[in-house]
Amino acid sequence: MFSHPHRFWFILALSAYTYLNTVLCEVYRYFHIGIEWYYAAGTIFLVTLGAWESGRLLEPLFERLIQRRKNKIRTLGFFFLASTTLTTLITTGIVFLVSMVLHDHTVSETIVPLKLNLIYAWLASLLFHLLNAIKYYFTKYKSKWMEAEELKRISAQTELQLVKNQINPHFLFNNLNVLSALVMKNTDEANRFIEEFSKVYRYILNNHDKELVDVKTELDYIRPYIFLLEKRFAEGLQISVDVPPDQERFYIIPASLQMLIENAIKHNVVSKNHPLHIRVQASEDMRIVVSNNLQLRQSVDDSTRIGLNNIIKRYWLVSGREVVVQKNEASFTVTLPLLNLN
Numbered sequence: 001m002f003s004h005p006h007r008f009w010f011i012l013a014l015s016a017y018t019y020l021n022t023v024l025c026e027v028y029r030y031f032h033i034g035i036e037w038y039y040a041a042g043t044i045f046l047v048t049l050g051a052w053e054s055g056r057l058l059e060p061l062f063e064r065l066i067q068r069r070k071n072k073i074r075t076l077g078f079f080f081l082a083s084t085t086l087t088t089l090i091t092t093g094i095v096f097l098v099s100m101v102l103h104d105h106t107v108s109e110t111i112v113p114l115k116l117n118l119i120y121a122w123l124a125s126l127l128f129h130l131l132n133a134i135k136y137y138f139t140k141y142k143s144k145w146m147e148a149e150e151l152k153r154i155s156a157q158t159e160l161q162l163v164k165n166q167i168n169p170h171f172l173f174n175n176l177n178v179l180s181a182l183v184m185k186n187t188d189e190a191n192r193f194i195e196e197f198s199k200v201y202r203y204i205l206n207n208h209d210k211e212l213v214d215v216k217t218e219l220d221y222i223r224p225y226i227f228l229l230e231k232r233f234a235e236g237l238q239i240s241v242d243v244p245p246d247q248e249r250f251y252i253i254p255a256s257l258q259m260l261i262e263n264a265i266k267h268n269v270v271s272k273n274h275p276l277h278i279r280v281q282a283s284e285d286m287r288i289v290v291s292n293n294l295q296l297r298q299s300v301d302d303s304t305r306i307g308l309n310n311i312i313k314r315y316w317l318v319s320g321r322e323v324v325v326q327k328n329e330a331s332f333t334v335t336l337p338l339l340n341l342n
Contacts, residue, residue, distance in 0.1 A: 001132040002056035011052055015045040018120065031112050035103065043098050047117050050090035051124040054083045055132065066136075076136070080129040084122060091121040151317045154310050155211065193231060196224035203255075211318055212339060215288070216248035222257045222280070229265070236270045242281040243288065250286065250338035253314050257290065259307035260334050264292040267332075283335070291333040308334070 004010075019041045022028065028035065035043075062079040069075045095117050099110040183190045203221035219241065226239045239261065261278055270276045278292045312323045315337065324335040 001135045002052060002059045002128070007052060007056075011048050012045070014124070015041070015048045018048070019044050027116070031116065033113055035098075035113075039098055039102065043094060043117065044120070046094045047091050047121050048124055050094065051083075051087045051121050052128060054086040054090065054125070055079075055128055058083050058086065072136075076129070076133050079132075080125070083129065084125045087121050087125045088118060091117050147317055151211075151314065154313050154317070189231075193228070196227045199224040200228065210254050211314070212251040212341070213254045214248065215243060215250050215252055215338065218252055218254070218257055219243060219248065221255075222261075225258055226261070229261070233265075233270050233276075235272045235275060237265070237276050237278070239278045240280065242279070244282060247282045247286070247288075247338060251341060252288065252336055252338065253311055253318070256311050256336060257288070259311060260290040263307055264290075264332065267296060268292065269295045269297055282338075286338045288336045288338060289333060290336070291331055294327070294330055294332050311336070 022040070022044070023037075027033070028040065058079065062075060062082075066072055066075045066079075092114065095114045096110060099105040099113055100107070200221065203217075222241070226241070229237055230239065257280060261280075264276065264278050268276050274295050276292060276295065278290070280288065280290050283289050308325070311334075312325075315321055315323050319337070319339050321337040321339065323337070324333075326333045326335075
């Protein structure tokens with residue numbers, strides 16, 4: 001607030017308003033202060049300017065400090081005390097200059113004007129910092145509100161995309177074809193296929209409205225999903241999952257692993273002669289890495305990166321953490337941070 005481009009107009013208006021009030025209340029006559037009107041008005045303007053500029057000079061320091069501190073109110077309080085201390089020194093210097101240097105008054109004659117100007121300086125500083133605190137919290141509230149609305153929109157879009165990916169006719173048709181073939185060949189395998197198929201949809205129903213799920217829950221879902229894919233693509237697809245139990249207590253975005261595996265299959269050739277290898281593994285720096293060998297298709301329908309972009313945005317809005325995407329001639333890798341609820 002203190003660096004506002006039109007701050008001098010506000011300072012001028014407040015100084016004029018304050019001076020008119022001192023004249024109407026006959027402050028100078030009541031306290032026996034002998035001073036010309038232009039010196040009085042000028043003193044008030046300089047004190048007001050000093051109170052504002054004190055805040056402006058200290059604002060960059062406290063802006064950096066308030067980002068690191070959890071207790072924002074205490075930091076704003078320290079900002080007010082520091083600024084008021086500097087305002088006190090500036091006001092004292094201005095009053096002594098006008099009274100003792102320009103008017104040759106004694107120290108005893110300067111005490112009363114000093115008290116009055118200090119009271120005004122402190123009140124002006126308090127007003128400025130109250131306005132600054134209101135602006136700060138309003139800006140934070142507006143930012144959080146916009147982030148919440150954006151998160152709702154992206155969550156709804158992700159949920160829609162997830163349901164579209166899982167229940168679209170193409171997905172159902174492929175898996176029903178696999179199921180039909182299994183029923184003809186192996187009843188036990190067909191029964192297991194139906195069980196794993198139901199687990200995939202149960203996960204969607206139970207977790208579609210959550211922002212985060214623990215890694216164990218996500219892995220419990222992704223394994224039956226991998227089973228469906230491996231039955232569908234047979235030797236053309238190989239998926240390995242290597243996440244130690246001690247990292248299963250952390251959290252990730254729901255269905256993020258499924259989306260990354262689906263993207264890899266959608267964008268790459270999957271065949272017996274050119275098998276697609278997808279690896280899901282935990283790294284030592286508390287991240288999950290999903291990588292695949294690169295063998296891009298000639299053309300990919302509906303290649304809009306909606307799934308990957310939504311994962312990136314949701315991670316940023318929920319935790320402020322970044323998803324790292326790396327691509328070279330041989331592989332494509334996406335690294336997801338593991339999160340704590342706090």
